[in-house]
Each structure stands twice: as C-alpha cells, then as structure tokens.
Amino acid sequence: MSNDEAPPLYQQIAGQLAELVRNGTLARGEKLPSVRELARQHGVAQTTVVQAYHWLEDARLVVARPRSGFFVAPRPVSLPEPTAASRPQRRPCEVSVDWLGQRILGRSQPPDLISFSSGTPGPEMLxxxxxxxxxxxxxxxxxxxxxxxxxxxxxxxxxxxxxxxxxxxxxxxxxxxxxxxxxxxxxxxxxxxxxxxxxxxxxxxxxxxxxxxxxxxxxxxxxxxxxxxxxxxxxxxxxxxxxxxxxxxxxxxxxxxxxxxxxxxxxxxxxxxxxxxxxxxxxxxxxxxxxxxxxxxxxxxxxxxxxxxxxxxxxxxxxxxxxxxxxxxxxxxxxxxxxxxxxxxxxxxxxxxxxxxxxxxxxxxxxxAAAMRQLRAQAAARLDEARHAIAAHFPPGTRVSDPPGGLLLWLELPRGLDAVRLHEACLKERILIAPGTVFSTSGRFRNCLRIGMGSDWTPQHLAALRRVGDLATRMLELPQARAA
Amino acid sequence: MSNDEAPPLYQQIAGQLAELVRNGTLARGEKLPSVRELARQHGVAQTTVVQAYHWLEDARLVVARPRSGFFVAPRPVSLPEPTAASRPQRRPCEVSVDWLGQRILGRSQPPDLISFSSGTPGPEMLxxxxxxxxxxxxxxxxxxxxxxxxxxxxxxxxxxxxxxxxxxxxxxxxxxxxxxxxxxxxxxxxxxxxxxxxxxxxxxxxxxxxxxxxxxxxxxxxxxxxxxxxxxxxxxxxxxxxxxxxxxxxxxxxxxxxxxxxxxxxxxxxxxxxxxxxxxxxxxxxxxxxxxxxxxxxxxxxxxxxxxxxxxxxxxxxxxxxxxxxxxxxxxxxxxxxxxxxxxxxxxxxxxxxxxxxxxxxxxxxxxAAAMRQLRAQAAARLDEARHAIAAHFPPGTRVSDPPGGLLLWLELPRGLDAVRLHEACLKERILIAPGTVFSTSGRFRNCLRIGMGSDWTPQHLAALRRVGDLATRMLELPQARAA
CATH class of the missing domain: 3.40.640.10 (Type I PLP-dependent aspartate aminotransferase-like (Major domain))
Structure with a gap:
C-alpha cells in the first residue's frame, strides 16, 4: 500500500492482512489470528503485530473486541442511506438515450481512464x-x-x-x-x-x-x-x-x-x-x-x-x-x-x-459454491473500502446505498450539486463516473452518482475516489456549480 | 456401394474411385489413372480395371475420351433448367410465415428422417x-x-x-x-x-x-x-x-x-x-x-x-x-x-x-484455400449425383437448376403437381423435402421443390431421392393430386 522503498515491518504485516481481506480469504466478521500466533508466524515481536492491528483498525478494516481478539470489520453502518423511493413521472414515454450514457457505459473506454463505470468483477476476481x-x-x-x-x-x-x-x-x-x-x-x-x-x-x-x-x-x-x-x-x-x-x-x-x-x-x-x-x-x-x-x-x-x-x-x-x-x-x-x-x-x-x-x-x-463465497467476500471488501473513502471525502450530506452484495454504490449528493458537471470535471482528471441522469429517461437523478468497483481496485482507485469527493466538495462551494 | 457380402473385385475398385470423386480428391474433369497403372496398383488384371471404369461410366461418374483415357465426368448438361424469372406480385405485404416452413427448415428435426432440408456442409465435409x-x-x-x-x-x-x-x-x-x-x-x-x-x-x-x-x-x-x-x-x-x-x-x-x-x-x-x-x-x-x-x-x-x-x-x-x-x-x-x-x-x-x-x-x-477447393469439389460431386438421380427418376418435364456450386437444387415439377402434397407423402416415408411455397410470402412456387444435399450424403440418400421422384411421378398420374 505504501510507496516507500521499505515500509516498516508492522506495515508489511498489515498490508498482507489487508490483502487477505480484499481477496476474500478473510471475510467480514471473521476472527483474525491472535497476536501471539501472528508474531510467531512472522518471527517478530508481539508489539509489532499489535502495531499492525492498530494500523488496520485505523484503516477500518479490522475491529478489536475486548477479551475476544481482532476481527475483520463488519459492514460499516455509519453512512446515511437514501431513504425515499424515487418519484418518476406517471406517463409512459418514448426512450431517447443520450450520448452521455453510451460514452460512459459503453464497453470501449480509453485504457488510461480510472474507471468506476463497471459493476462486473474483473478477471482478477474470477x-x-x-x-x-x-x-x-x-x-x-x-x-x-x-x-x-x-x-x-x-x-x-x-x-x-x-x-x-x-x-x-x-x-x-x-x-x-x-x-x-x-x-x-x-x-x-x-x-x-x-x-x-x-x-x-x-x-x-x-x-x-x-x-x-x-x-x-x-x-x-x-x-x-x-x-x-x-x-x-x-x-x-x-x-x-x-x-x-x-x-x-x-x-x-x-x-x-x-x-x-x-x-x-x-x-x-x-x-x-x-x-x-x-x-x-x-x-x-x-x-x-x-x-x-x-x-x-x-x-x-x-x-x-x-x-x-x-x-x-x-x-x-x-x-x-x-x-x-x-x-x-x-x-x-x-x-x-x-x-x-x-x-x-x-x-x-x-x-x-x-x-x-x-x-x-x-x-x-x-x-x-466455494468460488462464489470467495467472490462475495472480495466484493464486500471493495464495497466497505469504497464506503469508507466516501464517508471521509465526500461533502457532508452525501447519502450512499448499502447494498447486500455486488460492486455498485449509488450516491445522492447534496441537493444542487450537478453530477453531470462533476462527471465532466472528473473526466478532465481521467476519472470516469456515471451521473444519475443516465439511469432514467428524462434527466432525473441529476444530483446522483453510480460508482462501480468492478473493473479494477487498486490504491490508485481509492485515491481517485477520494479525489471525486474533493471535486464534489469544491463544486458545492462554487456558486455557478450550484446554480446549474 | 453394394450391399453384398463380398462385391466383385471390379466393383470394389469402382467404389474406391467413386469415393475419391465424392470426397473431392478427384474433381470434375480431372484425369483418372491409366488402366495399366491402376491394374498394377491393385495387383489385378487390366480387364478388371476396364470393368470398373465401365461401371463408373454407367453411374455417370466417369467419361471415356478416345485416345486420352478416363476422366471424372464434367458437369452434366442434359437436364432442362428453369428459364423464366419469377413473377411475384408488385405490392409489398406483411410477412406471415407458416408453420410448414418452420417445421421443415427449423434446426430440430427427428433423427430418423432422411433430410434434404439443408444446404450446409455437414461435419464429414469439414x-x-x-x-x-x-x-x-x-x-x-x-x-x-x-x-x-x-x-x-x-x-x-x-x-x-x-x-x-x-x-x-x-x-x-x-x-x-x-x-x-x-x-x-x-x-x-x-x-x-x-x-x-x-x-x-x-x-x-x-x-x-x-x-x-x-x-x-x-x-x-x-x-x-x-x-x-x-x-x-x-x-x-x-x-x-x-x-x-x-x-x-x-x-x-x-x-x-x-x-x-x-x-x-x-x-x-x-x-x-x-x-x-x-x-x-x-x-x-x-x-x-x-x-x-x-x-x-x-x-x-x-x-x-x-x-x-x-x-x-x-x-x-x-x-x-x-x-x-x-x-x-x-x-x-x-x-x-x-x-x-x-x-x-x-x-x-x-x-x-x-x-x-x-x-x-x-x-x-x-x-x-486448399480446404475450400476440396470442399467445392465435394459439393460438385454431390450436385452431379443428385442431378443424375433426378434426371432418371423424376417425371418428364421436371426442370432443375444448375447452380455453379453449393449444395442446393431447385426443381420445377410439371404444372399441376402439388409439392406440398408431395412433401406430405414423402414425410410418411421419413423423407424430408422443402416445397417451394415456403420460399415466398403468398403460396407461389407450389409446383417447386428445394433439395439440399448438406446434412448427409449416403446411398440411402440417393435411394430416397429416387423415391421422391417415383412418388412425384405417381402423384401426376392421380387426378385428385393434379386437381389440388
């Protein structure tokens, strides 16, 4: 995770454990090895392992339970969710799909984009x-x-x-x-x-x-x-x-x-x-x-x-x-x-x-069946990491879905924030997100976003997701963005 | 080709040569080995080879050219072809495909049928x-x-x-x-x-x-x-x-x-x-x-x-x-x-x-390219055999197409012969042919047939084709069939 030449020992151990969570070997809620056991395995002092677990706690990947030990963090519950049902118009209408959706969600995307457009597990998850x-x-x-x-x-x-x-x-x-x-x-x-x-x-x-x-x-x-x-x-x-x-x-x-x-x-x-x-x-x-x-x-x-x-x-x-x-x-x-x-x-x-x-x-x-279980655990780890990043970096008032599986999140940004403009701002930084408007026939969900974690999931993706949050926060502060 | 336990020697040699024509090794018009050469190859008397060649001549697979030897028969030219262009109605119309075509030309057919419904080379030709x-x-x-x-x-x-x-x-x-x-x-x-x-x-x-x-x-x-x-x-x-x-x-x-x-x-x-x-x-x-x-x-x-x-x-x-x-x-x-x-x-x-x-x-x-050449020669041999069988067994006045390739023949039966009834009569004998009506939107081509030689090509198929001709001839003689 770190870009240093030689990260400290505790970070190396923490990185390995984080990887086991991400690839589904350790699933949500699962008990982690005891401090003593892990220290013996790695041939390090127990204090180093404790340091590693604290690092993982800070990253919200692990929780400590008194007298029980350390566990892979359960689903984070701290984020506000969208609550109301949508209210589309009541008449049927001709569908006229706009170019934006096709550009964002079509399958041929420039290879240098950091893309959040897909909810399909990539080859590395299969x-x-x-x-x-x-x-x-x-x-x-x-x-x-x-x-x-x-x-x-x-x-x-x-x-x-x-x-x-x-x-x-x-x-x-x-x-x-x-x-x-x-x-x-x-x-x-x-x-x-x-x-x-x-x-x-x-x-x-x-x-x-x-x-x-x-x-x-x-x-x-x-x-x-x-x-x-x-x-x-x-x-x-x-x-x-x-x-x-x-x-x-x-x-x-x-x-x-x-x-x-x-x-x-x-x-x-x-x-x-x-x-x-x-x-x-x-x-x-x-x-x-x-x-x-x-x-x-x-x-x-x-x-x-x-x-x-x-x-x-x-x-x-x-x-x-x-x-x-x-x-x-x-x-x-x-x-x-x-x-x-x-x-x-x-x-x-x-x-x-x-x-x-x-x-x-x-x-x-x-x-x-076992392959499916592992795939679900991998997906859950990505969902959790993304939700943490959103909680920490998106503007206050952002609501985010809490799906029981899959690789898609739906975000409701604070009213007045124009997700199409946010999409354009992100694209300038080679980040691809899907504004809510493309999921309806007539321009609704303009303050919403879909974030897909399928195509790839790297530290660059987490950084990019944080960057989307920063851009959203900045746009909220600019009156011309709110006026749109 | 023969069903006898041990066919005569000349028939065995003729059968092998017929197979080489059918599988495309010997193409239309190609020169066959000389009598002397073939006799030496098989260790038989030259008269036996001459007998074999005469058998193949009778089957119209081979022609003799004076002072040149024997050749694979060229395209047979003796059959009358359809001559006039079709004259469909001049207005566009809604298409209403009937069940008959779907039954005949759909891909799921009972396995015990001898089928002439396909123009696609089967696995044995590929x-x-x-x-x-x-x-x-x-x-x-x-x-x-x-x-x-x-x-x-x-x-x-x-x-x-x-x-x-x-x-x-x-x-x-x-x-x-x-x-x-x-x-x-x-x-x-x-x-x-x-x-x-x-x-x-x-x-x-x-x-x-x-x-x-x-x-x-x-x-x-x-x-x-x-x-x-x-x-x-x-x-x-x-x-x-x-x-x-x-x-x-x-x-x-x-x-x-x-x-x-x-x-x-x-x-x-x-x-x-x-x-x-x-x-x-x-x-x-x-x-x-x-x-x-x-x-x-x-x-x-x-x-x-x-x-x-x-x-x-x-x-x-x-x-x-x-x-x-x-x-x-x-x-x-x-x-x-x-x-x-x-x-x-x-x-x-x-x-x-x-x-x-x-x-x-x-x-x-x-x-x-070589595989394509062989495929074309195989198809040509099937076309020729089918045209011979039609010439010999279908009612006088039958016209048949002479396509420069492929595995489909189009037959125009004498006026008044109802190909849909012929289709039904054939089906009772587990033979599948496609009446002309299914190739148009409104019942034209009722005296026409399409014969496809794709799905398989065995002595049973040749016999079945002859049988179709016999049934057609008999129907022409029955007044109620003509009245249809």
Whole structure:
C-alpha cells in the first residue's frame, strides 16, 4: 500500500492482512489470528503485530473486541442511506438515450481512464485457469460439435446443468424449457420481442439499468418508470396504480441487487409480484444476473420461484460471476417459451456447443459454491473500502446505498450539486463516473452518482475516489456549480 | 456401394474411385489413372480395371475420351433448367410465415428422417480436427480473455484477418469498420434493425431464403418480392420499377448462389446494383455466405466491391465452409456502421474472444484455400449425383437448376403437381423435402421443390431421392393430386 522503498515491518504485516481481506480469504466478521500466533508466524515481536492491528483498525478494516481478539470489520453502518423511493413521472414515454450514457457505459473506454463505470468483477476476481481447463476439456471431447450447427435452444447437457443450478434460485425448471442464450441482455431482448409490439408500454424500475433503456429504445417500446425504494426495490403499490391506468405489457425488474440502487425486493413482495402478473396478464422479465452476488441465501430466491402461471420470464447469465468471455446466459420464458425459441432461432441460431458444455462442467463442479463465497467476500471488501473513502471525502450530506452484495454504490449528493458537471470535471482528471441522469429517461437523478468497483481496485482507485469527493466538495462551494 | 457380402473385385475398385470423386480428391474433369497403372496398383488384371471404369461410366461418374483415357465426368448438361424469372406480385405485404416452413427448415428435426432440408456442409465435409487445434491454441494463449467482457465489435486480430480475407471478395475494408457477429443471420438482423423502422418496405429475391421472411416478420417489416431469374438472379429492371413506385428502405440479396435458386448475378449487374443503391439511397444487405462455394473465382466478387458510397452492407460467415459450431460471422455496414455497432452492443455484447482468435488463425492458415477447393469439389460431386438421380427418376418435364456450386437444387415439377402434397407423402416415408411455397410470402412456387444435399450424403440418400421422384411421378398420374 505504501510507496516507500521499505515500509516498516508492522506495515508489511498489515498490508498482507489487508490483502487477505480484499481477496476474500478473510471475510467480514471473521476472527483474525491472535497476536501471539501472528508474531510467531512472522518471527517478530508481539508489539509489532499489535502495531499492525492498530494500523488496520485505523484503516477500518479490522475491529478489536475486548477479551475476544481482532476481527475483520463488519459492514460499516455509519453512512446515511437514501431513504425515499424515487418519484418518476406517471406517463409512459418514448426512450431517447443520450450520448452521455453510451460514452460512459459503453464497453470501449480509453485504457488510461480510472474507471468506476463497471459493476462486473474483473478477471482478477474470477478464475481464468479453471475456465480454461473446462473449455479445453470440452473442445477435446466434443470436437465434432465445432463443425455442426448447434441446437438453437442449447445443448441438452447444458440445459440439465442449468436446471440443477436453478434450484439455488428456488426454481424447479424443466430442462426442456430452458433456452441457452449469449448473455442476460440477449435473454432480455428475446423476452421483450416475444411479448411486445413496437409502441407497447414496458414498466421498469426508476432509476434503472442503462442498457434496459437502450434496449427499449432499439425495439421502439415506451418506458414507464415505477417508483423504486433504495433498499426494498420496486414499489408494487405504484406498479398496481400503473397497471390500473396504463396498458403495461411487461415489467423489467432486477429484484436482487438492482442496478444502480442495489435494492433487494423482500420475499413477500416477490410472491405478490408473481400473483399480480398472473392476475393482470403481463410478463415479468426478471433479471437474476446479480443473485449469486447477494450476501444472504434467501435473497437469491427469484420471483420466478413463486410463479405458478408462467407469467415470469427468468433471465440470467454467468458473466458477473464466472466468465463473461464465454458469452453464455439463459432464459426460462414461461408461457412465452415457444415465441422466444422462434425469435432466437432466426436471430443467431444457437451458441457454441463446446462453450455450453464447458459451462455445464463449471457450474456443476463441487468447487463452484466455494468460488462464489470467495467472490462475495472480495466484493464486500471493495464495497466497505469504497464506503469508507466516501464517508471521509465526500461533502457532508452525501447519502450512499448499502447494498447486500455486488460492486455498485449509488450516491445522492447534496441537493444542487450537478453530477453531470462533476462527471465532466472528473473526466478532465481521467476519472470516469456515471451521473444519475443516465439511469432514467428524462434527466432525473441529476444530483446522483453510480460508482462501480468492478473493473479494477487498486490504491490508485481509492485515491481517485477520494479525489471525486474533493471535486464534489469544491463544486458545492462554487456558486455557478450550484446554480446549474 | 453394394450391399453384398463380398462385391466383385471390379466393383470394389469402382467404389474406391467413386469415393475419391465424392470426397473431392478427384474433381470434375480431372484425369483418372491409366488402366495399366491402376491394374498394377491393385495387383489385378487390366480387364478388371476396364470393368470398373465401365461401371463408373454407367453411374455417370466417369467419361471415356478416345485416345486420352478416363476422366471424372464434367458437369452434366442434359437436364432442362428453369428459364423464366419469377413473377411475384408488385405490392409489398406483411410477412406471415407458416408453420410448414418452420417445421421443415427449423434446426430440430427427428433423427430418423432422411433430410434434404439443408444446404450446409455437414461435419464429414469439414475438418473438425483442424478447428479443434486452432481453438485449443487460442484458449491456451488467451485464457485471460475467458474472464473478461469481449469488445462488442470483435477482437482486433480477428477483424484484421477478416479484412485480409475480404480481399478475396474483391473488397478493400478497414478492419476498424468490421464488426464480428454470431453468424450471417445475426449480421443481417443487425443491418435490418439499423436501417428500418417497423412497417418499412424491404425488397428481396423471389423465391428467397426462408429465414429472410422469418426475420422480416419478427421485425414487423413488409416484404416486396422482386422477380428473380434462376440463373442471373435478381432482376434489376424489376427492382428499378419497385424503387420508382415503393418506399423501399433496403434490399436483401444473395448475389452468389442465391438460396433456393442457386443463381449468380453477373458482375456488370453487381456494379449497377451498387450504383442504384447510391442513387436511390437504400441499403443493399448483401449475403455473401455462399461466395466461397462458388466454382469460379470471379463469382466470389461482391456487390460491396463496387460500393463507393457505403450503401452496401456486407454480411458473411464461415458456417457454410469452416465451422458452424464456432458461431461466428461478420458485417461491414458501410454508412450504417455506427448504428449497427450500437444495436449489437446491447443485443449480445460481443462474441467469445477465444473463438474469434481461433477463427483468425484458421482463415489465415496457408491450407485454407486448399480446404475450400476440396470442399467445392465435394459439393460438385454431390450436385452431379443428385442431378443424375433426378434426371432418371423424376417425371418428364421436371426442370432443375444448375447452380455453379453449393449444395442446393431447385426443381420445377410439371404444372399441376402439388409439392406440398408431395412433401406430405414423402414425410410418411421419413423423407424430408422443402416445397417451394415456403420460399415466398403468398403460396407461389407450389409446383417447386428445394433439395439440399448438406446434412448427409449416403446411398440411402440417393435411394430416397429416387423415391421422391417415383412418388412425384405417381402423384401426376392421380387426378385428385393434379386437381389440388
């Protein structure tokens, strides 16, 4: 962590422990080795270890508990959170995505930027070697499939593996009804095309995933934003009101770790949503891409698990947890399965069979659950560090979300602070942040920011995050910034 | 070839030679070994070899030339071809694809069918081991790419390889403007979405590729079928008339080995088409998927090669020539490159980088051109055998296309013969053929058939093809079939 040539001994020990917290070896709340044990391990005096632990306490990575020892710090609770649900306008509107969102959240960014635009774990949080071995095995074993058109719905073995996997999402699915896709957005696009016609109204969370707005625009659909609570997600009362007054054909929703809020819908609400869909006959397009990143098992249970009428279309992929480079996702489209199959058939005609079989191998390996646990602990460490930096360096009055997992934070800056200007100021210093406006259809959330800790997490990133806070503080002090 | 326990010696030798013709080792018109040479090789009497050659002559695989020896038979010329261009209706219409086409041409068929539904070379005509080695190398070398989101436009190395490859299509392309996709239909769908809005009119050949009709339907576009000549392809005079009277936004066209006709547009017409597109401002969506299967190099040159204004969108893939299981294609979208990129970005976000890099390796290997030559020779042998069987077993008056390559034949049966009924009669005997009606929007081509020799080519297939001819002949003799 230090840039000195030879940091003091206690700092070296502290740095190693900090690394174990960051890479998920030591998880939140876990007990650390005793002072005596650690001193023996490192062959140093016990006072040196005590110094190291105090350094970690100062960095808020460790807490001391009297007569118990030292522990990895639990979730920090000191930051104020956003409390009220959003209040979008009540009419559906054409989507017109602006260039800003595409520039910020598109996948081709200059390499010299320090980017907070991504919530996807980078290669250093995943396990390329494990994936490589599985792919190599599949290529050897199924080489003949390289020269044949694949089934457009997916290899049977892959669909069976996905059905087994879906048990962890609370679902009992028939492999016959699972369709393998090239990712979660592919799944969602297929669902939308299956249940809507151009001009139809689609409801979605507010704020929402930028790509959801893009896909609605590209399919000539109208967006109806629904008030969403920063902790409990989509307001079903507001949705009910919308259903009573608007011809809603489908709802796009991320019940677990919504993007950008990080909200998780309570289980009772999930059940109610499935019932509402059945009663009103609209399609729930459920995005479960972050479910494996949720810290508690019960949050992983899907709306689909409560679906008895086939109105919930479950979309998922392994791009956030295993290997984005495989380009594989899946969908169980309920009563619209045939329609989705038909559209998929002529859109791309199936994924690479060998990659599907590698995926089937990977998600049924016994080590997979442990890999997910480690990934969650790594993500939690990044979240905690980022929240500490925000608490220390952002202007007073800043509110920040407290998501139970994932790699995204949602910040509400003090009223009057213009996040688009802050974005521009940051860009001049080669720092990329996403202003809240890009997560809605009409310029709301102008004092909000999304901070993603996916692409990389280095001391430079922490420094950059502190710098964003300093720039925000300075802008608040400048009247022309407030006037915007 | 024979089902006897021990066929006579001359038949064994003839069978081996027939196999060399079928697998492309001996190409059309190539000289066969002399009688003396072959007798020495096999350790048999020269009269046995002469017997074998006569057997092959009877099977029309070989011709004798006085004082020159025996040669692989050239293209058979004895069959009458369709001569007139199609005459579709002149108004654009909504596309309503019927269940029949989806059942026949969809990718999931019962395994016990003898199918003539595919024009794609099967694994036995391609080289799975060559592909496997390339994929394994790429996975080893680029393992880190397995756990990262790929560039949605494709790996730079792949785009460079594709630009080099496109030189063979007569094109000088900038790798920057090439977008890798998951296949040719993916490319075409992206192009359509980039240049049209729901309700727009898209022109296309008549008869046309079934999937073209499906994709127009799924995108809520109207189809305008343009008269098409069985040998020279799309009529540009008819297209001009359509442009003068209809708001045509795009043209979908397969200038080389059109599907199902197998027509090839003359080069002068290709140049004229590029000029028409520039003058009228519509997009030419050119499907070049069969260009590598054309027997003569000059037929491989694309309409795109004459495009000076960016109105031609070139769509291509390697699914018909190298490895359908890689699921890779590409598009150069001319002036609509940015729009295609945007839609692609949110549809699936890029293909597997390791597979793209394997493709780049494969298409730049020195052996690739030779593999293409062999593939063309294999396809030519199948075409010839099928045409012989049709000449001998289909009702008099049957006309059959004479495509310069590929694996598809288009048959015009005598007037009054109902190909949909023939299809049904064949299906009862577990033989699958595609009636002409599925290649148009409104029931035309009812006396036509498409025969595809891609999926497999065995003595059972030849027998089944003869059986189709017998069934057709019998139906012609039954008055209720003629009345249909």
């Amino acid at each position: 396990n390329p070697d494990r994936v490589r071995r599985a792919v190599t095995r599949a290529v050897q074993r199924y080489r003949h499939l390289l020269c044949a058109y694949p089934s457009s719905t997916g290899q049977e073995e892959a669909r069976r593996a996905l059905a087994r996997y879906a048990v962890g999402l609370g679902c009992t699915l028939d492999p016959e009804n699972i369709i393998v896709t090239s990712g979660c957005m592919d799944s969602i696009g297929l669902c939308l095309r299956a249940v809507t016609q151009p001009g139809d109204v689609v409801a979605l969370e507010s704020p929402t995933h930028f790509s959801f707005l893009e896909v609605l625009q590209s399919l000539h659909l109208r967006a109806l934003e629904i008030p969403t609570h920063p902790r409990h997600g989509l307001s079903l009362d507001a949705l009910q009101l919308a259903l009573d007054t608007q011809p809603v054909k489908a709802l796009m929703v991320v019940p677990t770790l919504s993007n950008p809020l990080g909200a998780c819908m309570p289980q009772a609400e999930r059940r109610r949503l499935a019932q509402m869909a059945a009663r009103h006959g609209f399609a729930v397009i459920e995005d479960a891409i972050y479910n494996d990143l949720a810290e508690h098992d019960e949050m992983r249970r899907t709306v689909k698990s409560y679906d008895t009428t086939g109105h919930v279309m479950l979309c998922d992929s392994f791009s956030k947890t295993l290997a984005p480079g495989l380009r594989l996702g899946w969908v169980e489209a309920g009563r619209w399965t045939e329609a989705v199959r038909g559209i998929k058939d002529l859109q791309s005609g199936g994924q690479s069979a060998v990659l599907e079989l590698a995926l089937a191998d990977l998600i049924t390996q016994t080590g997979h | 080289n799975p081991d060559r592909v496997r080695r390339a994929v394994t190398r790429a996975v080893q070398r680029y393992r880190h790419l397995l756990c990262a989101y790929p560039s949605s436009t494709g790996q730079e190395e792949a785009r460079r390889a594709l630009a080099r490859y496109a030189v063979g299509l007569g094109c000088t392309l900038d790798p920057e403007n090439i977008i890798v996709t998951s296949g040719c239909m993916d490319s075409i769908g992206l192009c359509l979405r980039a240049v049209t809005q729901p309700g727009d009119v898209v022109a296309l050949e008549s008869p046309t590729h079934f999937s073209f009709l499906e994709v127009l339907q799924s995108l809520h576009l109207r189809a305008l079928e343009i008269p098409t000549h069985p040998r020279h392809g799309l009529s540009l005079d008819a297209l001009q008339l359509a442009l003068d009277t209809q708001p045509v936004k795009a043209l979908m066209v397969v200038p080389t080995l059109s599907n199902p006709l197998g027509a090839c547009m003359p080069q002068a017409e290709r140049r004229r088409l590029a000029q028409m597109a520039a003058r009228h401002g519509f997009a030419v969506i050119e499907d070049a998927i069969y260009n590598d299967l054309a027997e003569h190099d000059e037929m491989r040159r694309t309409v795109k090669s004459y495009d000076t204004t960016g109105h031609v969108m070139l769509c291509d893939s390697f699914s018909k020539t190298l490895a359908p299981g890689l699921r890779l294609g590409w598009v150069e979208a001319g002036r609509w490159t940015e729009a295609v990129r945007g839609i692609k970005d949110l549809q699936s976000g890029g293909q597997s980088a390791v597979l793209e890099l394997a493709l780049a390796d494969l298409i730049t290997q020195t052996g690739h």
